[in-house]
Amino acid sequence: MATAATSRSVRRPDPNTLVIFGASGDLTSRKLIPALYQLLEAKLLPEHFAIVGFSRTEFTDHEFRDRMHEALKEHLDDFNEDVWKVFSEMLHYIPAGDHDEAAYRKLKQELKEFDTTHQSEGNRLFYLATPPEAYAEILELIGSSGMAKADEGWTRIVIEKPFGRDLESAIALDETLHTCFDESQIFRIDHYLGKETVQNLFVLRFANGIAEPVWNRRYVDSVQITVAEELGVEHRAQYYDSAGAIRDMLTNHLLQLLALTAMEPPVAFESNVIRDEKVKVLHALEHGSVEFVRGQYRDGTINRRKVPSYHDEPDVPADSRTETFVAVKCFVENWRWAGVPFFLRTGKRMKKRASEIVIQFKHAPFLPFQSTAVKKIEPNRYVIRIQPDEGAALMINAKVPGPGDMKIVNVPMTFDYDESFRVEAPEAYLRLLLDAMLGDATLFTRSDEVRRQWMFVEPLLSVWGDLERYPAGSWGPAGADELLERDGRSWHVP
Numbered sequence: 001m002a003t004a005a006t007s008r009s010v011r012r013p014d015p016n017t018l019v020i021f022g023a024s025g026d027l028t029s030r031k032l033i034p035a036l037y038q039l040l041e042a043k044l045l046p047e048h049f050a051i052v053g054f055s056r057t058e059f060t061d062h063e064f065r066d067r068m069h070e071a072l073k074e075h076l077d078d079f080n081e082d083v084w085k086v087f088s089e090m091l092h093y094i095p096a097g098d099h100d101e102a103a104y105r106k107l108k109q110e111l112k113e114f115d116t117t118h119q120s121e122g123n124r125l126f127y128l129a130t131p132p133e134a135y136a137e138i139l140e141l142i143g144s145s146g147m148a149k150a151d152e153g154w155t156r157i158v159i160e161k162p163f164g165r166d167l168e169s170a171i172a173l174d175e176t177l178h179t180c181f182d183e184s185q186i187f188r189i190d191h192y193l194g195k196e197t198v199q200n201l202f203v204l205r206f207a208n209g210i211a212e213p214v215w216n217r218r219y220v221d222s223v224q225i226t227v228a229e230e231l232g233v234e235h236r237a238q239y240y241d242s243a244g245a246i247r248d249m250l251t252n253h254l255l256q257l258l259a260l261t262a263m264e265p266p267v268a269f270e271s272n273v274i275r276d277e278k279v280k281v282l283h284a285l286e287h288g289s290v291e292f293v294r295g296q297y298r299d300g301t302i303n304r305r306k307v308p309s310y311h312d313e314p315d316v317p318a319d320s321r322t323e324t325f326v327a328v329k330c331f332v333e334n335w336r337w338a339g340v341p342f343f344l345r346t347g348k349r350m351k352k353r354a355s356e357i358v359i360q361f362k363h364a365p366f367l368p369f370q371s372t373a374v375k376k377i378e379p380n381r382y383v384i385r386i387q388p389d390e391g392a393a394l395m396i397n398a399k400v401p402g403p404g405d406m407k408i409v410n411v412p413m414t415f416d417y418d419e420s421f422r423v424e425a426p427e428a429y430l431r432l433l434l435d436a437m438l439g440d441a442t443l444f445t446r447s448d449e450v451r452r453q454w455m456f457v458e459p460l461l462s463v464w465g466d467l468e469r470y471p472a473g474s475w476g477p478a479g480a481d482e483l484l485e486r487d488g489r490s491w492h493v494p
């Protein structure tokens with residue numbers, strides 16, 4: 001299947017050099033390098049382009065290229081040696097120790113040379129793909145070596161989450177960033193925004209006349225957002241155990257999905273217009289009365305495979321009280337949504353991988369059918385499927401065929417990506433890297449959004465009491481079901 005990257009109308013960025021800090025890490029080989037390779041293949045990279053890997057491991061250019069070669073072969077289904085030949089010539093590497101000012105001087109010197117040898121015209125994109133503990137030092141050294149502002153061309157910085165551990169540290173990180181970069185130079189990644197289906201939310205909502213009239217408290221009963229993972233913590237327990245599901249997923253990905261679902265129609269598809277609207281939603285959340293449930297998985301079975309409990313994962317302390325699941329009930333207190341509950345849930349080691357947004361509509365006000373078989377019917381639900389099986393379905397009630405008693409069942413009217421477009425959705429990182437090079441910040445989070453996100457979750461972080469266990473391979477702890485059942489609702493089963 002072709003990738004949709006090839007069918008985009010061409011938006012080619014300016015020549016530039018991309019510097020990846022943390023180039024020997026997992027994110028670089030799993031996500032960034034494959035996305036860059038695919039951009040080259042789709043002819044979306046600038047005509048003149050270079051990549052500099054910058055991290056602790058002592059690679060030569062040659063060794064770095066070998067390692068990236070292996071990574072591409074491992075992570076891509078359709079790897080092509082001819083494309084690789086062109087790609088490999090773009091790759092360079094500079095090793096850098098702790099507080100290694102000399103390495104930053106060398107980087108500066110090399111970037112200058114690339115302006116000639118790779119014709120990168122003074123444009124630089126810095127990408128922080130290191131653990132967050134390293135951010136402050138890198139930012140300080142970029143600043144003190146005079147690389148944050150170019151004499152000619154543009155300089156931008158892409159930064160990976162987590163943006164702090166709480167409101168205070170997020171503000172501190174922002175201050176450090178702003179000592180060398182303007183907000184217009186900063187691109188904070190939330191990779192969910194790079195997902196094709198998440199961008200399609202804008203279109204499903206704002207390019208369909210039938211959506212707007214019903215997208216409010218008059219017709220919507222409630223909204224559910226689920227991001228369920230089958231995976232556990234893999235090899236990231238050290239990070240994960242100090243983060244937990246609230247910091248790792250709720251603060252960013254789920255709140256972004258909520259903001260896109262609830263935002264007002266923007267007057268233009270422009271970065272600050274969209275972000276202004278999202279901030280208003282996050283602001284309105286602050287005043288909601290929040291209920292939530294934290295959970296941690298114990299051993300269980302997923303797809304007939306036994307998986308150990310969170311406590312037994314390598315590098316997880318036996319007495320860890322970190323949540324691997326969280327469910328929240330909250331309200332967006334504004335004219336559109338007052339009184340409509342938003343239920344969010346995310347967890348690791350759940351029954352299956354499924355991310356979706358479900359708009360549940362109010363029941364028909366009156367049922368005229370006499371049949372005793374029609375006592376209770378399901379509500380209409382609009383299910384927007386983020387991944388996998390990308391698409392959407394409107395669940396409507398229909399008559400079961402037959403001459404006997406009237407029977408009604410809930411059936412889907414579906415839109416399926418594969419069927420409609422016959423292309424695979426491009427990887428989120430491909431889109432986000434391209435947009436950062438183009439200087440388009442629409443799919444990146446702004447400083448005030450990040451603060452609002454932390455303001456919302458902070459009260460949840462300070463509660464360490466209840467932690468319900470749930471078996472791996474389930475839909476989470478019983479408390480998460482009760483959160484809805486109390487009002488006669490239930491989670492949509494993906």
Ligand code: BG6
Pocket residue numbers: 229231248249
């Ligand atoms: C990351 C989290 O941001 O998102 C991970 O740190 C999580 O813990 C991942 O597994 C999920 O992303 P995706 O794209 O696989 O749904």
